[in-house]
Amino acid sequence: MGSSGLARLHGLFAAYKPPGLKWEHLRDTVELQLLRGLNAGKPPAPQQRVRFLLGPTEGSEDKELTLTATSVPTLTRHPLVCGPAFTSLKIGVGHRLDARASGVLVLGVGHGCRLLTDMHDAHLTKDYTLRGLLGKATDDFCEDGRLVEKTTYDHVTREKLDRILAVIQGSHQKALVMYSNLDLQSQEAYEMAVSGTIRPMSKSPMLISGIRCLHFAPPEFLLEVQCMHETQQHLRKLVHEIGLELKTTAVCSQVRRTRDGFFALDDALLRSQWNLRSIQAAINAAAPRVAAELEKNQRWSA
Helix, strand or coil, rough: HHHHHHCCEEEEEEEECCCCCHHHHHHHHHHHHHHHHHHHHCCCCCCEEEEEEEEEEEEEEEEEEEEEEEEEEECCCCCCCCHCCCCCCCEEEECCCCCCCCEEEEEEEHHHHHHHHHHHHCEEEEEEEEEEEECCCEEEECCCCCCCCCCCCCCCCHHHHHHHHHHHHHHHHHHHHHHCCCCCHHHHHHHHHHHHHCCCCCCCCCCCEEEEEEEEEEEEEEEEEEEEEECCCHHHHHHHHHHHHHCCCEEEEEEEEEECCCEHHHHHHHHHHCHHHHHHHHHHHHHHHHHHHHHHHHHHHH
């Protein structure tokens, strides 16, 4: 592959981070696999140089030695002498996922690391599915945390849960408008509200633009959340707070990111695809969409 392979590695792609794996380990694994692929190519033919070698004269019975001009390969650039051609790559990670969470993780390679900054500044929404479990509370809001309390949940219904989710979404929509610095009487604010593209213009607390229940089978329930400026621990605490609003308790058993900006689950490479060929293909496939979406976001924020 060599330098031609490296030239096609500048850009963004998404990987699927399984639960239990730290994002640092994922990044290091991707770098290792890319370096392995770049260095696996056949090395170029060594350059030749002329050397005068001492040897017996051809056709002579005497033991007289003479110098003969001979072409020999130059081995100073051979990988066995100077080591592999590629030893490190610049790989950045976008919106991170903690060790317990899973889902879409966007990475940038080479010049693509600058695009990660553009994605961050665009304040794009991210989608998550949250799996909750009614009836208990823990010290860290996770199912496997230290048990703090057990409660009954027979009184909890889908209708009650939906009402609480509607209240949460309504309160966050008001906060979203406030942090967007828009004039609520303007045509621009109206159009952005209709299209769902209102975004904060600066740093803010976690903002939820959409939340709904996908599945309800007590004690388990599954939520879909669209949000920004979140951490996965914020989302686990959200499940805990929903339990309190339902006059019971709840813990979060799963946090899974299904979309990060313009990268969805279908774009995310599985562990078996973390290799040079698959990552090059993913970067090339995403490049036009990345450029178009970032340009569109720059027009909105201008």
